Amino acid sequence: MIKKEFICQKQDKLLNIVSKNEISYANANKLLRKKDIRVDNVRTTENLTVYPGQKITVFLPEETKINERKYFDVIFEDENVLIVNKQKGIEVTSQTENSIEKILLKEKKVFPLNRLDRNTEGLVIFAKTKEFFEKLKKAMKNGEIEKFYLLEVVGIPNFENKTVISFLQKDEEKSEVKIFDNPKKDSVKIETNLNVINRSPGGTSILIAKIHNGKTHQIRAQLAHIGFPIVGDGKYGKNVDNKKFKSKTQKLTAFKLAFNFKDKELKYLNNLNLEIKPTWIN
Numbered sequence: 370m371i372k373k374e375f376i377c378q379k380q381d382k383l384l385n386i387v388s389k390n391e392i393s394y395a396n397a398n399k400l401l402r403k404k405d406i407r408v409d410n411v412r413t414t415e416n417l418t419v420y421p422g423q424k425i426t427v428f429l430p431e432e433t434k435i436n437e438r439k440y441f442d443v444i445f446e447d448e449n450v451l452i453v454n455k456q457k458g459i460e461v462t463s464q465t466e467n468s469i470e471k472i473l474l475k476e477k478k479v480f481p482l483n484r485l486d487r488n489t490e491g492l493v494i495f496a497k498t499k500e501f502f503e504k505l506k507k508a509m510k511n512g513e514i515e516k517f518y519l520l521e522v523v524g525i526p527n528f529e530n531k532t533v534i535s536f537l538q539k540d541e542e543k544s545e546v547k548i549f550d551n552p553k554k555d556s557v558k559i560e561t562n563l564n565v566i567n568r569s570p571g572g573t574s575i576l577i578a579k580i581h582n583g584k585t586h587q588i589r590a591q592l593a594h595i596g597f598p599i600v601g602d603g604k605y606g607k608n609v610d611n612k613k614f615k616s617k618t619q620k621l622t623a624f625k626l627a628f629n630f631k632d633k634e635l636k637y638l639n640n641l642n643l644e645i646k647p648t649w650i651n
Contacts, residue, residue: 491623
């Protein structure tokens with residue numbers, strides 16, 4: 370057996386913590402059923418809530434190979450930029466746990482331009498030089514990078530196309546955000562365009578969201594605020610809905626990027642056709 374030990378850094382469910390450490394959620398679930406996971410040296414088969422400071426020990430079969438590259442696929446790369454399709458279950462960048470950035474830094478210098486939540490899959494841009502990063506950052510601020518998300522929500526919207534303007538307030542302690550219809554202290558204005566592309570008789574709908582800025586949990590929190598939480602969202606959705614639609618992680622994918630660069634050194638990227646298919650769509 371291969372023994373892996375790590376100390377819990379943040380309160381979370383046991384399976385979530387184990388799957389952050391180079392082990393897939395499905396494999397972690399299998400190990401839990403076989404009593405191959407211990408919390409503070411005690412075997413368990415329950416997906417317990419684990420707290421900071423507790424020791425988690427995982428026993429893996431000898432043939433198990435931890436493949437860091439399973440977390441992403443390279444979609445495009447040249448001397449200036451690297452674009453990956455990030456899978457669920459890993460951060461883009463993190464000081465306390467494994468991340469796409471840390472994996473890439475073992476091979477080359479990279480600078481992450483955009484972020485996705487740990488359980489959101491999709492396209493992430495990395496610059497390969499500081500100079501190119503600054504150019505991309507400026508272009509993104511000027512709206513020259515369009516980011517599109519495909520998502521499934523609980524409910525049937527009565528609109529076809531709608532731009533939602535709200536105000537987001539971040540709660541650092543709870544690692545979540547609150548959404549308001551009017552400005553509040555320390556809030557920032559957010560704007561999201563929503564386009565309904567399919568309504569299911571089962572009670573869900575598929576939308577395309579285009580964000581005009583991009584703040585923490587923007588789409589997830591804003592959709593929940595207007596009454597259409599994303600299917601599988603454990604933070605902003607409802608457990609009863611997630612159980613009904615049999616989804617443990619949010620059905621949200623950063624599936625498309627469109628560039629309209631004006632800088633002559635970036636213009637060559639404008640012809641890239643960057644679009645992926647979400648794993649949750651059959």
